[in-house]
Structures are given as structure tokens and as C-alpha cells.
Amino acid sequence: KQEVTQIPAALSVPEGENLVLNCSFTDSAIYNLQWFRQDPGKGLTSLLLIQSSQREQTSGRLNASLDKSSGRSTLYIAASQPGDSATYLCAVLSNTGKLIFGQGTTLQVKP
């Protein structure tokens, strides 16, 4: 059974820092991996999608990497801003078509 784990569960950093969020998954048979952002009381916003054949994706200050063989992904956020404060969720798309989510990392960026 696919399990997705995110570390750390919570993170607080001063504005301007670069930071890395970690995601690991137990079954490497995935179609893709997505990183989502969730603001309090809101739905999920897709940030980056990495297909299983890809190693990384970049969007602005965000860079996500995927190492399928080791079952790991990282989300790198450069020059963090208070507006980046949110919960970040990692999810893998299994071969059954289901997205399996981690529990999320709650990020607070202090001005």
C-alpha cells in the first residue's frame, strides 16, 4: 500500500530564507507527483507536477525534484516571503488513478 510521508510537519523561517520541504513515498510505481498549496479554509492549488519520467520542474521561486527510485521528492522555495505561508501537500498518482497525499508541511514565513 502506497504511503506518503512529509517532513517536517511544521516549519517557521524568517523572510528571505531558502528552504526545502521533503516528501517520501513507499511504492515507486507512480505516474506522477504533485505539490499543492493549501491556505487555511481553502481548497488545494496545484504548484508543480512532475511526471514519472522527469527529474524536476520549476515555476518561479519554486523547484521540485523527483527521485523515483529512492521514493523521494523535494520542494525548494527560494527567497521565502510571508505570502508563502501555507500548508504544502505532496501527492503521488498511483497506477490505480488515485492521488495519495502526505499529511502536509505547514510553513510560516515571518516578516
Place this chain on the structure above:
Amino acid sequence: GAGVSQSPRYKVAKRGQDVALRCDPISGHVSLFWYQQALGQGPEFLTYFQNEAQLDKSGLPSDRFFAERPEGSVSTLKIQRTQQEDSAVYLCASSPSARPGTGELFFGEGSRLTVL
């Protein structure tokens, strides 16, 4: 509409009541998913539709949960005889792709259910 729309956004029910949650996916999207998100947890899969066909309902926690998408567009998640453990945010997502792995999922803002 431009995105996935869910209603109601907030629902308070007394234990034992039936509730119905609605999802309007992005127009033309083939796939529709329901997820349940408990407080402080990641979303958990409930069920999946491809057009009007419910292809996977393995995540529905009990036979009190029922979902339908009769015309392949709007979907309704119904919970009968609600229990306190049903309290959660119910998220709907749609995708233009019928094949897993080939399309992004777009999520609605969710329906927050509180069972007293």
C-alpha cells in the same frame, strides 16, 4: 465557471441527519474525484468517476456514503445518518483527462461538514 465549485461551503448537521454535498466540475472535465480531509491531515481518496461511471469507490468509509454523477457533469456526495467522525472537509477535484497520470487535478474549495 472558471473553476470547480462546491456547495454548501459549510454545513452543520445533527448526528443522524442526512446531508448532500454538491460538486460542479470544470466544464468538459471527464474525471471527477471526491476526497475527505480531516483536520490536520492530508486528503484521503473516497471515489472516482469517469463521466457518469463510478469506476472506483474503494475509499468510501461505509455504506452510509453514496456518490453519483448521473449525467457525467455535476456530482453529489450523500452521507446518510451522519456521525461525528464524518466531520471533515469534503474536496472535489476534476481533470480533463480520462487516463491516470496525463492530466492535472483541479480542486474546489471544499465543503466543511460539522456533525454535532
